[in-house]
Amino acid sequence: MGYLRFARFRRGLCLRTVDSCFQELKDSRLVEETFTVDEVVEMLDGLQRVVHGEVESELIHSTYTNVLLLRQLFSQAEKWYLKLQTDVSDLENRELLEQVAEFEKSECTSANKKPSTDLTKPKLAPLNEGGSELLNKRVACLQEENEKLKARLKTIETQATAALEEKSKLEKSLKDLQAIQGDQKVNVIKFQDIAELENKVAALKSQFEKTLNDATENQKFMEEDLVTTKHDLLRVQDQLSTAQKELEKKFQQTAAYRTMKEILSKKNEQIKELRKKLSKYEPED
Structure with missing residues (x-):
């Protein structure tokens, strides 16, 4: 859950950065009533470069953080003499991705409300732990x-x-x-x-x-x-x-x-x- 909060924060920060790029273009360049085709193309190209750079930087940062997270998990597993295996094919499993999305949505909703005694809210099934x-x-x-x-x-x-x-x-x-x-x-x-x-x-x-x-x-x-x-x-x-x-x-x-x-x-x-x-x-x- 802590990692989901961190990822949600980074995602929101990236979206705000992209929104600010568009807003900056509106405030700095869209001050005239008419523009030529070349001017519009130039503005869109500049906006594309800025957004491309921001998104690429965020994707690289996300990849590196995932690598650091996996490194921590594998380091802890080595202390227990465990052999962990990863299945890359599950990373594209739509059902599992939807479960993660539903889990994040339910956790975000419950975090903004008072604690409830309802125990029937959906939760992700725990991962199979073969370390024992x-x-x-x-x-x-x-x-x-x-x-x-x-x-x-x-x-x-x-x-x-x-x-x-x-x-x-x-x-x-x-x-x-x-x-x-x-x-x-x-x-x-x-x-x-x-x-x-x-x-x-x-x-x-x-x-x-x-x-x-x-x-x-x-x-x-x-x-x-x-x-x-x-x-x-x-x-x-x-x-x-x-x-x-x-x-x-x-x-x-x-x-x-x-x-x-x-x-x-x-x-x-x-x-x-x-x-x-x-x-x-x-x-x-």
């Missing part, structure tokens, strides 16, 4: 990554739990072997059997200690991986929350959201007025 497509894709990507990290975190937690259980079993087996070794030393057994049993116990103890160390290292690695995965999950959830807030903020800045908000506000005001009027006719309890 990239944000929607980003949100979907973050959600997918979030689900993958959750599944990975669950798998790692399961593996860590299994490793802890295996460690407990190994520690219990090692204690049982140490108890057996102590009991066998107390009993009276042949020296050869005792030596063989001690060798077996030492071998089993070494094997269990190695397995226990491997389990401890595996547990440590899984705990570190679990912490890293949790950090990645929190980072992705934060990015997802930020992207959703940006998408919601962008939607609140759209013309469709503002129009709907304005309509709801006016509807609420009308409902309040109707309730006040109805309360006058309702019987008291």
